Each structure stands twice: as structure tokens, then as C-alpha cells.
Amino acid sequence: MSEKIILASGSPRRIELLSRITPDFISIPSDVKEKASGTPEEQVLTLAHNKAHNVARQEEGIIIGADTLVVLDGDILGKPLSRAEARKMLKRLSNHEHVVLTGLYVLKTESGEHKETVEKTTVRFRTLSNEEIEAYLKTGEYVDKAGAYAIQGRAALFVAEIIGDYFNVIGLPLCRLALLLKEIGVELS
Numbered sequence: 001m002s003e004k005i006i007l008a009s010g011s012p013r014r015i016e017l018l019s020r021i022t023p024d025f026i027s028i029p030s031d032v033k034e035k036a037s038g039t040p041e042e043q044v045l046t047l048a049h050n051k052a053h054n055v056a057r058q059e060e061g062i063i064i065g066a067d068t069l070v071v072l073d074g075d076i077l078g079k080p081l082s083r084a085e086a087r088k089m090l091k092r093l094s095n096h097e098h099v100v101l102t103g104l105y106v107l108k109t110e111s112g113e114h115k116e117t118v119e120k121t122t123v124r125f126r127t128l129s130n131e132e133i134e135a136y137l138k139t140g141e142y143v144d145k146a147g148a149y150a151i152q153g154r155a156a157l158f159v160a161e162i163i164g165d166y167f168n169v170i171g172l173p174l175c176r177l178a179l180l181l182k183e184i185g186v187e188l189s
Contacts, residue, residue: 003110005186008055008065013152017172018064022188030054030065034078040071041118044103049116052107062186065105068171070147072098077147083137086148090136093147093158094128100147100169106180115180119173121164123151128158 007018010029018025030051036043044067052065070077072092080086100121107114136155142148149155151162151169165173178188 003108003186004061005181006055006059006061006063008051008063011171013150013170014066014172017167017170017174018177021174021178026059028055028059034067040069040076040099040101041103043067043076044069044101044118045105045116046103048103048105052105052114056107056109060109062181062184063107063109064177065107066102066172068100068102068146068168070098070100072096072147079144079146080142080148083142086137086142087133089148090128090133090142093125093149094133095125097122097124097161098147099123100164102168102171102173104173104177104180106177106184108184113184115183117176117180119165119168119176121162121166121168121173123159123163123169124161125158126160132158 005025007025007027008030010027015027032050032054034047036046047067048065052063055063077089080089100123102119105116139154141150141153165175167174
């Protein structure tokens, strides 16, 4: 492979996930404001697109943009701005099913070719007690996490069922990403 892979993110979770499938990439955080309009699917795709194109102004190669949202009953649960907001989110997620959406946008700067998709994973939380929520909040794990939880951390104890890609819930659906890269001419195997 001659073109370098660039992850348009500084997220430690996305960096760690991408390193599972290829050691050959660099990470360049985009400075895109995480605000978009439209349906949740349109929002994650728009933000993934914007992140990739923002980094493309600085560097050439195969650029991966990604954005993840948690959606419960049509409401977007973004990154909580406070502990109180995280508490409200976790109480809403308790004993409910929600959807995690990740928009992926892969751009080949040399040709302008791109591929995009939205990965959807359904997650159901068991019933959470107030004590469990408070104990979780004390860990600080909710900070900077869509929906106020990290499935790869202590919140794994809350998940009763998952339908779809586990890695999508963390923030980078690896199987779908590998397929998009293959479509654009990048073989990871």
C-alpha cells in the first residue's frame, strides 16, 4: 500500500481500535465542531465527512472520519456536559433499548474517491439501581462518552443484550471499516 492511512481523530478509543487491524496509520485530530442537523444518521455522516475533509486540508492519503451518537426513543444522547446530565442519561437508558450509530467516511485524497456508511448497533441495558448509577458516576468513565457510558469499561455490567457490532459501540466499527477500505483499494490482510 503506497498511500498512508490517516485517522481523523484524537480519540484514544478509536486509535486503539484501528491499531487492532493495522499498525500502519497516523492520527490527526480534526478541529470540526461536533454539531450537525438532520436525522441522527445524517448527523453522524455529516460529521464523519467534515472530519475527514478537515484533515484532508493538512495531509494526503486515505483519511478515515468517524462520528458516533447514542439514540434513545428518537432523542440523541450526546456527551454529557455534567455529572447531573450523565445521571439523567443513565437513568433513561436503564431497562431500555437504544441504538448506537457511527458514521464512517473514507476519503482517498489522491482521486477524491470516497465511501461512506452508517453502522447501527442496538444495545439493551438491564435495570440499574440508583446506587449502581452513582457508583458508575464516581469512576468518571462517563466523561466524553456519548450516552454517558463506555461499554468497554465498567458499563459492560449494564449491558443485557447487544445486537450488531460491539466495536461500533466503542466508536469504530472495524468490520464495516475494513470493507469500506477494501472498496477504495486498501487491503488490510
